[in-house]
Amino acid sequence: MSGVVSRRLLGSLGAIFGASIIAFVIMRVLPGNPARLILGPLAPRSTVHALNAQLGLYKPIYVQYWRYISHFFQGQWGYSYSEGAQVRTLIGERVPATIELALFAFLITMLASVGLALLVTYRRRPIADRIVRGIAYLGFGTPPFFVSLILLIVFFSILKILPGPEGRLGAQVLPPPAVTHLYTVDALLAGEPGKFLEALEHLVLPGLALGMANFAFLVRLLRANLLEVSREPFITVARGKGLRRWTAFRRHALPNAFLPTLTAGGLVLGEFLAGSVLVEKVFNWPGVGSLVYEAILKQDFSVVQTFVLLSAVMFVLVNLAVDLLYAVIDPRVRVKSVTTA
């Protein structure tokens, strides 16, 4: 067990290191002097020079890198000149919205893909199978911002059954008392079902838009896995013992097919948590993604730089968790780790 943990941890650290290098290099390669951007075009050269020195930009590159990385992990993410606030405060304000959207999108993506994959593999209806595969191809090939627009046109403009791009709540609605900062959860905790529905309504379209591509990916993966596993002799053996078809499927096909899906699910959740810049922008979702969108336009590099590294860390952490979970669930991984430890 400890072998698996230490190997995975090392791998995760490597991934974070790689991401930090990329974020660092992008910052140095992009045109524009940070001090000039902060001070504006009218500031005298000597002031720019002084600020550059203060920012440590004349120090050797490895010192600059060390400063950047150590500050990042200390939570000193710099100052956003465009917003006039600490980056940490800005991101802290935006993170709950992104997390809520990510979890919601993840939930519906998993439910829909598991449900549909089960339906077509257990029932073996060729027509249903073709429809699901069709949806999957469509979702796979359509960019999320386009899906967002289509969803808005259909459900907001034409059908008028879901709210438009107005963020997490309607304009006149106050957020529920903050506990988790996830509006749906907080509304339930405060016992305000009306507000819960309001928050949920606002989650549906961005959640669908965010989840579509990954739903396509997951449903295809799970369908293929389930089909493969359901043809395994151990399913026939289980039914031969006297298990009903559904029981054999549930107890033996599902757990086996779910193992690879777990890894994929980790990737998907990591991707959702890392934020979706375009979907958040389209729906005016006050999350990290739309913050980054603004920051890019304003060349506010301290925000972008923090976001890149932060999303890498998120992604790596989720996948680390999945890997560890895998080692708990799959006896083959577990035993391998015992022998290598």
Add this chain to the structure above:
Amino acid sequence: MSPLRLRSWTGRTGDGEDELAETPAKHDDAAGAGGSLALSVRNLRTVYELGHATVQAVRDVSFDLRHTERLGVVGESGSGKSALALSILGLLEPPGRVAAGEVVLNGRNIMGLSERRLSSIRGREIALILQDPMSALDPVKTIGAQLQQAIAVHNPQLRRSALRRRAVELLGEVDISHAERRLDDYPHQYSGGMRQRVAIAMALANNPKVLIADEPTTALDVTTQAQVLSLLDRLVDEHRAAVILITHNLGIVSEFCDSVSVMYAGRLVESSSCEHIFMRPTHPYSEALLRCVPNPERLVEGPLPAIPGFPPDLSALPAGCTFASRCSVGRELAICHERVPSRQVVQGPVGDASVECHFARERAAGAPR
């Protein structure tokens, strides 16, 4: 009960008559108990509907299995043996389905019963052992969990501790040492032979009276094969189960079975006692199969003979006898290519055989081969 005789049938093809006379029926009671049948299959027809074509995997097959009888079903790959096994158990998955026929198990027709009813029969009255021990066990569940599941599904009243005790007993019964400790292992920690023994233990967990073993030793190496086969032999005796042993290995049939049916292109083309088929294979296909069995004494004569040609496409069967184009007797004969041979019961030197060949009578009466 007679012990397993690890002899090779090939040694007695030449001068078989005397030796056969000394060989007792492997199951003396099998021959006697004519009245009650363990299993009776009538006009079973199984098809796979693949959209563009319909594959006729099992074509109108009928046979009887007496209590404690051991029937060998022999044939090439793709002759429909496994489809037959799955059809009997009602375990075919789409696109396969049983198009017609009856399966009478212990006196009642189980064909067309609901999945609920069938599942209460499977494992309790009729059980299954599959070919590949590597994939016959769920890789993410312990051996113990899978054994206990086999017991629990028909004995829901048993408590955990009782289930575990019974599972340990079962593992011990199939000669797995340190059964108590090995119960919590996963399949990948067992060798192939051990897994197949676990599969046997699972199949016999509820004392079924009919056991269908689909190539139970094919995936094992030769020494393990012999061990597993002798274990199966002992346990089947102890449990007094009737067996349908599906195999392409005639050596195993001669060691294990009382009677044999040769399957070709979805039909049983010859059914008889073991003695008959090894001494007087009447259908030309049976004879050709026998000739293809490797015999160490004949290796000097050159490469192994093979049956020329391929089995027919089961979705586009030829007119007449399906074996005609490969047959040493009927390849050139118009009757074989035009008329489907009917089933005839013929008298051989050692009992009856029912054979589907236009020349069955002549061949049964002819010189020993």
